[in-house]
Amino acid sequence: MVRGLLSRDAAVAPFQSGRIPQLVFGAGVVEQLAERSLQWGRRVLLITGAHSFDQLDERYSIVRLIEHSSLELVEHLRVSGEPSPQQVDAIVEQLQQQPIEVVIAIGGGSVLDAAKCVAGLLPSGDSVMEYLEGVGRGKQHNGQTIPFIAVPTTAGTGSEASMNGVLSDPTAGFKKSFRHPSLTPQIALIDPDMLATLSPEKIAANGCDALSQLLESYLSTVATPFTDSLAEQAIALMGSGLLPLWESQGQDAAARAAVAYGSMISGITLANAGLGVVHGLAGPIGGLYPIPHGVVCGTLLGAANRANVKALLERAPDTVGVKKYGMIGQLMGFCKEGMDQQSCLQRVVDGLIERVDQFEIPRLGAYGIDEQEIPKILHCSDQKANPILLTEKEFGGILRARI
Numbered sequence: 001m002v003r004g005l006l007s008r009d010a011a012v013a014p015f016q017s018g019r020i021p022q023l024v025f026g027a028g029v030v031e032q033l034a035e036r037s038l039q040w041g042r043r044v045l046l047i048t049g050a051h052s053f054d055q056l057d058e059r060y061s062i063v064r065l066i067e068h069s070s071l072e073l074v075e076h077l078r079v080s081g082e083p084s085p086q087q088v089d090a091i092v093e094q095l096q097q098q099p100i101e102v103v104i105a106i107g108g109g110s111v112l113d114a115a116k117c118v119a120g121l122l123p124s125g126d127s128v129m130e131y132l133e134g135v136g137r138g139k140q141h142n143g144q145t146i147p148f149i150a151v152p153t154t155a156g157t158g159s160e161a162s163m164n165g166v167l168s169d170p171t172a173g174f175k176k177s178f179r180h181p182s183l184t185p186q187i188a189l190i191d192p193d194m195l196a197t198l199s200p201e202k203i204a205a206n207g208c209d210a211l212s213q214l215l216e217s218y219l220s221t222v223a224t225p226f227t228d229s230l231a232e233q234a235i236a237l238m239g240s241g242l243l244p245l246w247e248s249q250g251q252d253a254a255a256r257a258a259v260a261y262g263s264m265i266s267g268i269t270l271a272n273a274g275l276g277v278v279h280g281l282a283g284p285i286g287g288l289y290p291i292p293h294g295v296v297c298g299t300l301l302g303a304a305n306r307a308n309v310k311a312l313l314e315r316a317p318d319t320v321g322v323k324k325y326g327m328i329g330q331l332m333g334f335c336k337e338g339m340d341q342q343s344c345l346q347r348v349v350d351g352l353i354e355r356v357d358q359f360e361i362p363r364l365g366a367y368g369i370d371e372q373e374i375p376k377i378l379h380c381s382d383q384k385a386n387p388i389l390l391t392e393k394e395f396g397g398i399l400r401a402r403i
Ligand SMILES: [Fe+2]
Pocket: 156, 157, 209, 210, 213, 279, 293, 297
């Protein structure tokens, strides 16, 4: 029986949580979309993916659901690829005079992020560049947004449960967040059956993103008992669900629920405990190169945790990070009862690397990233709340292992 690490070991230090949407989770819950949206308004802006929306099961004909309700579809916009500040600003400019009362987004993380930003900007008509972290003009958002309802069709970013929208500008070479508690969706409708039409490649890459978000926030130096208790259960579910979901090409219903739940929780834990080296590298890489976020996280997953485990065992063997890696081994089924710590941690590393190989996650080289690019990537990367500070050589070694 696996027990939570902090529930028996640590004192409860003071913490505060961020805002969490009303979570409506379960097979078929998307059919409640119209009735739930009406709590917030009647005139709808619908934002969906460009292609993924058309591939959804007929049961999820959202436009029909809206047309057969008292909702009024003011506009249906489609977003393709990872959204840019320019795209978001253009949508806001186009729609600012429209009487929109609720924004509904149905799609992967990119669609949800774009819609979240649009909902936060429509009341003011401001450019998102006023607010974008690190590259914007530093204006403080006043908290006024259009009520936003998120319906994820992938299991990866956890955007449905978080307060930030991530935007990329490949020309300027950045990937940054527009972040404010009021951007958190009012409601997230998480229907695991929507994962049934995903390709195995998307299940694998997006699932690795969610798994990495859970591991990074669990291992984070600012994790709390609140985030740990959420992460531990979700890591166990991702450990048991992701491989069967990929093997069954989305047809294993129990695996769909496990992975959809894990992804949703990863959005809460990352918002409340931060992330580590995988996302410290994935942000800049996503801004500099045309590589999907899930693929970056997936490709770095094994190498990053190998670097972490090695550094922790060498320089900080008695820290909570080592204990947590042991817990991850138990939660994900990599370690047997009674296994010594060193062997268990090696099994965690080997298990994650095997998973990445099995999923055939592409290497960075497949997207034109070679050895010469490493200094440029490292220059704009950071280690966020990683459980140990890696040396420049160790940090760069994660990239070198996946070129
Ligand atoms: Fe991510």
